[in-house]
Amino acid sequence: MNVASKAARVGDRILSYLAIVIMIMMLSFGGYSLWDTYITMSGAFLKNDFLQYRPNLGNTEETRLSLQELLAINPDTRGWITIDGTHIDYPMVQGEDDMEYVNKDVTGDFSLSGSIFLSATNKADFSDPYILTYGHHMDNGGMYGDVMEFVNKDYFDIHQTGHLFLPDGSARKLEIFAAIECDAYDKMIYSTDGREGHIMELVTYLKNHSTNFRDIGMRESDQIIALSTCVSLETNGRAVVLARLNP
Numbered sequence: 001m002n003v004a005s006k007a008a009r010v011g012d013r014i015l016s017y018l019a020i021v022i023m024i025m026m027l028s029f030g031g032y033s034l035w036d037t038y039i040t041m042s043g044a045f046l047k048n049d050f051l052q053y054r055p056n057l058g059n060t061e062e063t064r065l066s067l068q069e070l071l072a073i074n075p076d077t078r079g080w081i082t083i084d085g086t087h088i089d090y091p092m093v094q095g096e097d098d099m100e101y102v103n104k105d106v107t108g109d110f111s112l113s114g115s116i117f118l119s120a121t122n123k124a125d126f127s128d129p130y131i132l133t134y135g136h137h138m139d140n141g142g143m144y145g146d147v148m149e150f151v152n153k154d155y156f157d158i159h160q161t162g163h164l165f166l167p168d169g170s171a172r173k174l175e176i177f178a179a180i181e182c183d184a185y186d187k188m189i190y191s192t193d194g195r196e197g198h199i200m201e202l203v204t205y206l207k208n209h210s211t212n213f214r215d216i217g218m219r220e221s222d223q224i225i226a227l228s229t230c231v232s233l234e235t236n237g238r239a240v241v242l243a244r245l246n247p
Helices: 002-042 060-073 145-151 153-158 199-209
Strands: 077-083 089-093 116-118 130-134 161-165 171-183 224-230 237-245
Touching: 060 077, 077 171, 145 153, 145 171, 145 224, 145 237, 171 199, 199 224
Parallel strands: 089 116, 130 224
Antiparallel strands: 077 089, 077 161, 116 130, 161 171, 171 237, 224 237
16 A cells, blocks of 8 residues: 555656646746747837938938938838828838848848838839738738728728839829728739720729729729738738829
8 A cells, every 4th residue: 555655646646746847837938929029010110210211201301311321221122101091101121022022121131010011013213003012910000901991991091092102302202092901813913014094994893893992083094002911810811002193
């Protein structure tokens, strides 16, 4: 009986130790997960040292100098995009392909939140009739996280404008007219080739397939800029906001 009692006590101690080890491991993993989430989410918003380069609407010279400074830091800088009343307020870069800035910030350093970037298939001077841009969908609204909000009609109706600031100091107004939920293989949305003379074809497609759409009097000579982000719950799901890019 003494042997059995001792064996039972030893077994209890071993189980207690194992339970403690498992609890420590779970707490450590939970702490790391929270830290990792915090780092990822906080990285989605610009730090103060980059906010100093934010263009100033109405001040051409200041805007030009700000973006020239960003160009000196990273020659891949193409401009700065902002959507009024949202968290979308970032410099825009362009890589050699559409994967380069998925996990790189505007300085070229590794970042899980990536950057806002212009498609490699577009011209760097934003002269294409159809311009495609990308950004991660961050749950805290960072990067292009707020693009998904435009699926809500009330949000879509309230948020209608934005600006694209260019390195020469000019600013182009964005008039948002559509928000569409689609997949990554939708060629009408994710192809920039052959758009010359076919802008109204795209507008008609958007009118028929968009979650939200408003008629702003689009014409064939107009330019369209698209802001695309992933939909978290779907592997190939996408949410895209489209706007007219005015001179």
